[in-house]
Amino acid sequence: SQGFPKPQYQGSQSQGFSRPQSQGSQSQGFPGPQSQGSNHPHTMNNFGSSSSFPLPSINGFEGSPNTPSNSNVFTVVNGIQEFTLDLLSTFRGLGKRGNIIFSPVSISSLLSLLTLATNGLSRHEIEVALNLPTQQSSFDHHNQYEAILRRLNQNSQGLNISTSSRLFLEKSVPVYGSFTQKAADHYNCSVSLERFRDRPEQTMRRVNRWVTTATEGKITEFISEPFSPSTLFVAANTIYFSGDWETPFSxxxxxxxxxxxxxxxxxxxxxxxxxxxxxxxxxxxxxxxxxxxxxxxxxxxxxxxxxxxxxxxxxxxxxxxxxxxxxxxxxxxxxxxxxxxxxxKMRMSMKSSLVDSFSQLNIQSIFSPITADFSELTNTRPLWVSAFLHEAVMEITEKxxxxxxxxxxxxxxxxxxxxxxxxxxxxxxxxxxxxxxxxxxxxxxxxxxxxxx
Known part of the structure; x- marks a missing residue:
């Protein structure tokens, strides 16, 4: 089974190129995040702060040099657990009927990746929605996501889990090298330079081919229409899970x-x-x-x-x-x-836009060309998220x-x-x-x- 969300950013390129403020800074006059316990219906801390597990050795994903051999990931896991039920509640609030399937870790890891690119209100809203505590540095939660993704990427007899992230960037737009380095270090995120402006159909096919490969052919034709020529940036994340039952059916x-x-x-x-x-x-x-x-x-x-x-x-x-x-x-x-x-013995699938759900979770700034702040990514203005799509597929068989x-x-x-x-x-x-x-x-x-x- 697989999950895959994808936002795309649109805007026009501005002249000039200046270095943004360092990661972790916020726009002037913007208050720091407040405690979230009173704002969310699910407030239990399910794991002790001292809990930790050893990071597995994953070929091809060694992580950043500063990643410790043991990392406490349970702060982020708690946040993802609560985010799962918060997102589920938005589906009910929006009148979603019938089957629902989504990957909380895929959606949340892509949102967390976007906090590397954002500042001010844009980043604050995502951090609050992901239930990230304010007493920790922003890079602590990136280290935790790195540890989680390293743990998930494993391939053994009867169990195959893989996560993938890729940034599809308009080649004419300058992007800060510090961002792409952090994205690679913490999210194993690769970069692909594309020509959205003059070859939107070709770029659509390239994105779809990458998705198909990353999900072992389970998700195809994820993007059904060519990108707008104004598209400058597509961030994509996939998770593929294939597991044999410990006690198989016949x-x-x-x-x-x-x-x-x-x-x-x-x-x-x-x-x-x-x-x-x-x-x-x-x-x-x-x-x-x-x-x-x-x-x-x-x-x-x-x-x-x-x-x-x-x-x-x-x-x-x-x-x-x-x-x-x-x-x-x-x-x-x-x-x-x-x-x-x-x-x-069944197959479940769902493909949907998450913009309305995110709005109910108060993730709104990144979707507006007026308020979106992607100053940790580039100095191109305006730049905002025009879509956030998610598709998940699950097949259950005897195995x-x-x-x-x-x-x-x-x-x-x-x-x-x-x-x-x-x-x-x-x-x-x-x-x-x-x-x-x-x-x-x-x-x-x-x-x-x-x-x-």
Missing amino acids: EYFTGPRDFDTGRKIIKVPMMTNVFTAPHYYSAYINADIVSMPYVGGEFSMFIILPRESPREKSIKALENKLDTFLIEELISNMTSKQVSVSLP GTVAAAVSAATLDRIGGYQRINVNKPAIIFIRDKVTGLPLFWTRLVKPDPISKT
Whole structure:
């Protein structure tokens, strides 16, 4: 599965070229960020400030020389957790119905990258939306994002995760070398010089080819129309995740079953497996939560399944109750037990503009040619964000062999297991169990079936 957001910046080139103020400075008269605890509904600090994990060695991404061998990433992870639910609430507020899928880490890392390019109100609004604390230097959170991205980029048998960032720059616009260096150091971000002004269609194809390659062919034709000749800058980020189940399903037991969307009953190919997994039932939300680990055990898919019929209570009612404190409480109360899981074999995808959602999160300055301040990127004026697009795709299949599942079928005869039948709307998310980082978040309402082969 993949996530991919992309903003593009437009404006006209001005004459002259002067060095901006150093990173971390703010425009004159602009107050520093205030404490965010009172402004956000999700305020729990889920991890102790002393927690840390060793950074993995990632070929081709050594990071900046000042990156420590151990880095406390949990300040940023906490912020991404809260940002996930804040962004989800904007989808509800904007009347988004049906399936929702997005990658919190992809969206937030691109926003964080933009704070390297911005100053004043433009940067402040992003930092507040990402729930970044004010007592830390701005480069501390860039170091944390660097550590997170280094951890995510791993490729082993049964697990492939990769993140990519690229800046597509109009070659005639001067860009500060200090910005591109920091972007490369902290976000492994490469630079591609383009000719937006006189070759917009060719540039569109080049961006789409890069996206297709970075997402292993899962996202194609991301940009459907040529760029405007006034486009000067495109920042892109992708995340690709492919994981085999630690206990795979068997295609032998996949068959058509009913799925209740809340509006009608549809037939979907339903996979079934029995295995030992963490599980918990919460009476407060009247829902089960189960964790399905991928190979290696460090990343898992979590499913929150209401016990009520969707005709009695919509999935949005469950979403309204969720906050970071509750999610951590649910996960901490999970215990290992025998579970029987039935899950649709499906594909989920969503492509949308996030401008309206960001406006509800008070990220507004960067979208206005009057207020946008990209003075850490270039002295070109005006320069602002004209679009922020996100596309995510997730495919859920058996990812296993009949032999492996035959053993699971034998477990099906053991009594006393907990049945989790995802035959109605549910919340599904993929999470790094070591850090708590949410890679993907979905609201499943109506599966798009993948036919049994």
